[in-house]
Amino acid sequence: MSVQHTESPFVAVVGAGPAGLMAAEVLSRAGVRVDVFDAMPSAGRKFLLAGIGGMNITHSEPLDAFVGRYGARRATLAPLIDRFGPVALREWVHGLGIGTFVGSSGRVFPTEMKAAPLLRAWLHRLREAGVRLHMRHRWIGWNDAPSREAPHTLRFDTPEGERIVQADAVVLATGGGSWPRLGSDGAWVPLLEARGVEVAPLKPSNCGFDANWSAFFQERFAGQPVKSVAIGLVSGDDGDAPPFRQGEFIVTQTGIEGSLVYALSAPIRDAIAADGEVTIWLDLAPGWSAQRVADELMRPRGARSMSSHLQSKLHITGVKLGLLRECLSKDAFADLERLARAIKALPLRLTGVKPIDEAISSAGGVAFEALDANLMAERLPGVFCAGEMLDWEAPTGGYLLTACFASGAAAGCGVLEFLAQARATD
Numbered sequence: 001m002s003v004q005h006t007e008s009p010f011v012a013v014v015g016a017g018p019a020g021l022m023a024a025e026v027l028s029r030a031g032v033r034v035d036v037f038d039a040m041p042s043a044g045r046k047f048l049l050a051g052i053g054g055m056n057i058t059h060s061e062p063l064d065a066f067v068g069r070y071g072a073r074r075a076t077l078a079p080l081i082d083r084f085g086p087v088a089l090r091e092w093v094h095g096l097g098i099g100t101f102v103g104s105s106g107r108v109f110p111t112e113m114k115a116a117p118l119l120r121a122w123l124h125r126l127r128e129a130g131v132r133l134h135m136r137h138r139w140i141g142w143n144d145a146p147s148r149e150a151p152h153t154l155r156f157d158t159p160e161g162e163r164i165v166q167a168d169a170v171v172l173a174t175g176g177g178s179w180p181r182l183g184s185d186g187a188w189v190p191l192l193e194a195r196g197v198e199v200a201p202l203k204p205s206n207c208g209f210d211a212n213w214s215a216f217f218q219e220r221f222a223g224q225p226v227k228s229v230a231i232g233l234v235s236g237d238d239g240d241a242p243p244f245r246q247g248e249f250i251v252t253q254t255g256i257e258g259s260l261v262y263a264l265s266a267p268i269r270d271a272i273a274a275d276g277e278v279t280i281w282l283d284l285a286p287g288w289s290a291q292r293v294a295d296e297l298m299r300p301r302g303a304r305s306m307s308s309h310l311q312s313k314l315h316i317t318g319v320k321l322g323l324l325r326e327c328l329s330k331d332a333f334a335d336l337e338r339l340a341r342a343i344k345a346l347p348l349r350l351t352g353v354k355p356i357d358e359a360i361s362s363a364g365g366v367a368f369e370a371l372d373a374n375l376m377a378e379r380l381p382g383v384f385c386a387g388e389m390l391d392w393e394a395p396t397g398g399y400l401l402t403a404c405f406a407s408g409a410a411a412g413c414g415v416l417e418f419l420a421q422a423r424a425t426d
Helices: 018-029 045-050 063-068 071-083 086-095 116-128 189-193 215-221 259-263 265-275 290-297 306-314 318-327 330-334 336-344 399-425
Strands: 002-004 010-014 033-037 100-102 107-110 132-134 138-142 152-158 161-167 169-172 199-205 225-232 245-251 255-257 278-283 346-350 361-366 383-385
Touching: 010 018, 010 152, 010 161, 018 033, 018 116, 018 169, 018 399, 045 116, 063 071, 071 399, 086 100, 086 107, 086 399, 116 132, 138 189, 152 169, 169 399, 189 199, 199 265, 215 318, 225 259, 225 318, 245 259, 255 259, 255 346, 259 265, 265 278, 290 306, 290 336, 306 318, 318 336, 318 346, 330 336, 336 346, 383 399
Parallel strands: 002 161, 010 033, 010 169, 033 132, 169 383
Antiparallel strands: 100 107, 138 152, 152 161, 199 361, 225 245, 225 278, 245 255, 278 346
16 A cells, blocks of 8 residues: 655546546646546546547537537536637647537537547647556545645555555546446445535436337337437427427337437436336428428329338338338328328337446536535535536537536636635645
């Protein structure tokens, strides 16, 4: 067991993801000594995985719309994003020598579309600033014998045995509860609860759902994308009422997932938690009015089958046709009026939420009510929290990363203020 003592202010950052590394950068720029500890063999494991399909850093939409993506936590996160939001984040990326561009959807990507070059440049800059990274250091709580000189004494499990680290302040950025194999396993929850910090239960976010497909539909369509579709949480069969949200999703072996589903995952998840299931409504022809759908469907089809008629007149074929047959009775499929209504509002019953370790992100975490404006725990002076371990959620599209970066920067600034106040009272 080793013990680390420091005479000058020293900050321990737990978690080498975007939030923790950003806190370390803010602190190191101010001349504070910083060590970063992480349970994984290397830094930014989840960050790298998120960038495999194209690293979506942030979004270019107007700031008011941007902060609205955080739902119930909009007012809480808005001040943090005002200080380090999409524009500042892009400038920071450029400062690492990495170019960015805005895609057709408004999402912002690094020029190379990869996370690895960005992370390499960032870690190089942090090390040059004196930040030390300690991998395979799993935080297991506090030692109950802190000193006045270093009031925070952390315990880490390492391959060489337990290590004790004494610090003047701590930033916890240990991730949420999704992707446990990358370190975000929620093991920190009982550690904070034992110290009186309020933690909302962790729940899956940006997740898929179960739909109880028939064996035929599952075998025929699992893995296929459903494009040019809209999902509503109310039926939307009242004429030309606009659907809730348009996009695309994927049919899985057991249900649905994908960007459109993720965007609505919070209300769908909460409805299933309350009632055990929920019915969502699919608009299979979102660019067509209900009247136009009905008119086209009522045209004479002669000797053509209904499937050929749907393909010819409404371009409904493949998985969309499969969904109609899966969700409608034979009588309803044969009734043109009911079929027309179903094309604009097809009921799909969802019966379960995919587990948190299959989700892209998690909701729940350290309650903002347990923190001050600088993200310091009221019950643990000198301990700051940042990133996905905080109680907020957002859809994919750059919103998750932006809030992680912004909260990490805010925690770093909060630590600087805390240390300044501590020096003033010595």
